[in-house]
Amino acid sequence: MPPDFRILLAVHRLAGNTPLLDSVMRLAVNDFFSPVLLLLILVGLWFSPADPARRRRHQHAVLLAAVAQVIVGAAMNLLNSRLGFDPWPRPFVALPEVDPLLLFYPPQDPSFPSHLAAVESALAATVVFYNRKAGTIMLLVTLLSGLGRVYAGVHYPIDIAGGMALGFLAAGLARTASPLLQPVTSRLLGWLARLGLADYEQR
Amino acid sequence: MSFAFQYMLWVFGASCGVLQIAAAASGLRGLSFFSRPLWGYLAGSALVIASFAWFYGTADRNAVGPPYQTPQQTQIIYAGAAVLAALAFTLATCSVIRRGTRGCAPSGGLESLRHCTYSELLRSLPARRPARRRRS
Numbered sequence: 001m002p003p004d005f006r007i008l009l010a011v012h013r014l015a016g017n018t019p020l021l022d023s024v025m026r027l028a029v030n031d032f033f034s035p036v037l038l039l040l041i042l043v044g045l046w047f048s049p050a051d052p053a054r055r056r057r058h059q060h061a062v063l064l065a066a067v068a069q070v071i072v073g074a075a076m077n078l079l080n081s082r083l084g085f086d087p088w089p090r091p092f093v094a095l096p097e098v099d100p101l102l103l104f105y106p107p108q109d110p111s112f113p114s115h116l117a118a119v120e121s122a123l124a125a126t127v128v129f130y131n132r133k134a135g136t137i138m139l140l141v142t143l144l145s146g147l148g149r150v151y152a153g154v155h156y157p158i159d160i161a162g163g164m165a166l167g168f169l170a171a172g173l174a175r176t177a178s179p180l181l182q183p184v185t186s187r188l189l190g191w192l193a194r195l196g197l198a199d200y201e202q203r
Numbered sequence: 204m205s206f207a208f209q210y211m212l213w214v215f216g217a218s219c220g221v222l223q224i225a226a227a228a229s230g231l232r233g234l235s236f237f238s239r240p241l242w243g244y245l246a247g248s249a250l251v252i253a254s255f256a257w258f259y260g261t262a263d264r265n266a267v268g269p270p271y272q273t274p275q276q277t278q279i280i281y282a283g284a285a286v287l288a289a290l291a292f293t294l295a296t297c298s299v300i301r302r303g304t305r306g307c308a309p310s311g312g313l314e315s316l317r318h319c320t321y322s323e324l325l326r327s328l329p330a331r332r333p334a335r336r337r338r339s
Binding site for chain 2: 030031035044055196200
């Protein structure tokens, strides 16, 4: 059991006591809510603002976010599926006082690192490099989703922190590899621009 | 209605709303259902909120069971298809609503949608020329 189980218990103890907070956390912990919210922000970034040069930067960020997702997917596959890395059981398995059914269902995949936190923080951190405001909003959505998972008793805080660290690392790698990927992303954006679905590079 | 269809309908509706907000913010008339940006912001926000309210108001989306525990890859495919469908629907609808507008001069890329509809843009694309035969 990770050392932060007391934090989990303190947060999870609030579940089932305040209907309004429970409603918010039901959304935050949901498998679809935060990922779709982040996806919609990416769609909005692709088509805005009015300045084509800034829009092009956003489109580049969306493509790099997709690259960061591939890195996260590969890392999770290596950690959990290939290496069988599963350092501790889910909180509701180890701690009898935790009841995930209050707000959620009991997931069966490994607890550490949180897959959703990794995916979402990779998206958010990639966008931060290109649009600080949108990236910060995405990071807040990621944090709320992570808090929801601790509140519902399906992850320890360290699982969320580990997932976020993995996501940041993937975003950093995608950003570092950006000059190498430039020919591919530019060509892809060029094809889409020919179809009127992306912007041409401003010279 | 299957869960996959509900999920795609939700993402489709919310994406249509986001596209209206983005079109209002960027002034891309070929992507907007409305002539005034204010209507784009209002209708887009309403569509996003309505989509979320419908999806989460009609069933418990945190329930236990196979339809809700959708693998992440499947989710990405559903969501991507719904976003592309929303984009196609928006471009087609705007092409119908705004057909016959004057002053369309495609400037290339997405920027062309500032003054043109998508159908006008497609018509302006250079037709592929047949390869010339070499003289022997």
